[in-house]
Amino acid sequence: MxxxxxxxxxxxxxxxxxxxxxxxxxxxxxxxxxxxxxxxAEATLPIPAPNIPEQCNSIQNCCMPSPYTGTAGIRLFEFEPNQPWRTRRPAHLLSQFELDRLERAYDLLRALPDSDPRSLLNQKNLHCLYCNNALYYPGQKYPLEIHNGWYFLPWHRMFLYWHERIIAKVLNDSTFALPFWAWDNQQDTNPPSNVIPPQYTNPNSSLYDPIRNNCSLVNPYVDFDTRGGICTNKTADYMRVQNDRLMYTQLVVGSPTPALFYGQPYYFGDFGGKGPGTFEDSPHGAVHAWVGDPYAQPPYEVLDDMGNFQRSAYDPVFYAHHSNVDRIWNLWLNIPGGVRTHPMSKAFNQSQFTFYDENANLVKMNVSHVLDSDLLRYKFEDFPAPWITNGVKAGKENTVALCNPISASAVNSLISKTPKHGSKDQINVTIPYTFKVGRPAKSRKGTEVLEFSGISIPNATANVDLKVYLFYPQALSNSTAWCPEYVGAWDFIPHIGQADYNPKRLWRVAVGPKLKQIGKDYVKSIVVTVVQTTAPPGQNITFDKARIFYDLSPRVTL
Known part of the structure; x- marks a missing residue:
């Protein structure tokens, strides 16, 4: 200058x-x-590799062992093309040899001393360190935020990559690969894949965690549409259909672009938590909450272990869960339609995060290092994913019966009598909130996106769960993703150490594809119904504005 x-x-x-x-x-x-x-320029800088443990400011004792005793300095990761290929397999289909090896691995991790950053305790702490706002860079007002933005997927891929390498080292078996818990597959098979894998529920196994939701034992099928681990009386057949439809909406119809799938941009120095991608909230977050214990007693917290950032990585099923998240990321990139790629921002690609390698030495990785899992020398065994076609035969995705089938004239009447959003209008627990939003002029480029901005939460220490529907004003808090009118879910999960609540938080979801799915692409305005499913008394949510615009990503940063 x-x-x-x-x-x-x-x-x-x-x-x-x-x-x-x-x-x-x-x-x-x-x-x-x-x-x-x-x-x-400063507002769009990449995240620099944090210096752990020196920059830790955890109030939950999540800092890594200090003093650091590994090799001096933080080396930059380099690809190792001579590493053997590792194949991640479905957890419920592991051979006896693979089960024995997995149990031995977690026995060894539990036995490592607390001074070793590779121990299971310190793997839990490392996740807590990054995810519970415990890292402050010198001179920065806000802590590093991994969730609720575009680093959620690449950071967790890095975390699992090194966890897998650490296990391979302690086992002295370079072919070891983490299994994946295929909870996304709803097929009626024996054994089923959408239950906690049996080896993780054996109290005599190193894979067992006693701090879990008892619902997983009473009704073992994972419910993607429950909040806070609440038990359900839904039948297995009902949940299979519901889960497929929710996945289809969240990952296919609701997120055809990288801006929607990955979440909001986050740059060095930003106030984090601007807005998650559709996958992060649900089903990823829903599985965490379903496994965590809603009735955990002190010294544990409600929803420990899997339902809280501080302790979730202490449950071995965390790693099988996130292995499946990683697999679904790869699947999403290959779903037909849309521009399914990575964010193009240099700041995204050049951001770095620090981990401990298999030798307990510090290593930093660029986000660009982990965007192609083939370069990391691991792959996933092929396994069915019926949710990609809405749980029905390909080509029949949009033939599912609506929960509110109304004529075109009734649609127009509903639009005309529905008011627009007012910034003082509230979303409470008992009454669904319905309003209309005008659509912009038709464009051949981009994807129509519904955006809620300026979301205000009176009690930011409590969870917030919202579900959104199109042309379904009768929706109630117990309405589910079974309905094709379901357009998406938005969750807020408070955590200790967070830098208050970001008043610029956004929620976005694609509505153009959803309108085509439900046969209402001809309308000039849409009718939106928001229901709040769980909240303490008086938790009345407001938001400043709702609008529809065209998402042109990946070439345009939103």
């Missing part, structure tokens, strides 16, 4: 006195412009 100003000064300094006013005016414009450029 100083060099540019010096060159401009030499160019302008030889003017006549009559030009002094113009020169002064130019300098003001130049300084303002250059300051703005510097501000923009």
């Amino acid at each position: 100083s060099r540019v100003m010096s060159e401009v000064s030499g160019h302008l300094g030889r003017g006549s006195p009559q030009n002094s006013v113009m020169n002064c005016f130019f300098w003001v414009l130049l300084v303002v412009s250059m300051t703005s450029l510097v501000f923009v």
Whole structure:
């Protein structure tokens, strides 16, 4: 900047006195412009690799062992093309040899001393360190935030990559691969895949965690549409259909672009938690909450272990769960339709995070290092994913009967009598909130997106769970994703150490594809119904604005 100003000064300094006013005016414009450029550059910087454990400020004792005793410095990760291929298999289909090896692995991790960053305790702490706002960079007001934004998927891939390498090291078996818990597969098979894998429920196994939801034993089928581990009396057949439809809405119809799937951009120094991608909230978050114990007693917290950032990685099923999240990320990239790729931002690709490798030495990885799992030398065994076609035969995805089948004239009547959103309108637990939003002019480019901005939560220490429907004003808090009118879910999960609540938080979901799915792409306005499923008394949510716009990602950063 100083060099540019010096060159401009030499160019302008030889003017006549009559030009002094113009020169002064130019300098003001130049300084303002250059300051703005510097501000923009700083506002879009990548995340630098944190120095752990020195930058830890955890109030939950999540800091890593100190003093650090590994090799001096933090090395930059390099690909190792000579590593053997590792194949991640469905957890419920493991051979006896693979089961014995997995149990031995977690026996060994539990036995490592607390001074070893590779121990299961410290793997839990590392997840807590990054996920419970315990890392503060010097001079920064806000802590690092991994969730509720576009780093959620790549950071967890890094975490699992090193966890897998650590296990391979302690087992002295370079072929070891983490299994994946295929909870996304709803097929009626024996053994079923959408229950906690049996080996993780054996009290005599190192894979067992006693702090879990008893519902997983009473009704073992995972319910993607429950909140806070609440038990359900839904039948297995009902949940299979419901779960497929929820997955289809969240991952196929609701997130055909990277901006929707990955979540909001997050740059160095930002106030984190701007807005999650559709996958992070549900089903990923729903599975966490379903496994956690809603009745956990002190010294544990409600929803421990899997339902809280602090302790979730202490349950071995966490790693099978996130192995499946990682697998579904790969599946999403290959779903037909949309532009299913990664964010193109340099800040996204160049952001770095620090981990402990299999030798307990510090290593930093760029996000760009983990965008192609083949380069990391692991792959997933092929396994069915019927949710990609809405749980029905391909080509029949949009033939599912509506919960509110109404004629075109009734649709127009509903639109005309529905009010627009008011910034003081509230979403409470007992009464669904219905309003209308106008659609922009039709465009051949991009995807129509519904956005809620300025979401306000009176009690930011309590969970918030919202479900949204189109043209279904009768929806109630117990309405489920079974209905094709379901357009998506938005969750807020408070956690200790968070830097308050981000008032600029957004929620976005694709509505263009959903309108086509339910046969209402012809309308000029949409009718939106929001229901709040769980909240303490008086938790009345408001938001500033609802709008529909065209998402042009990946070339445009939203």
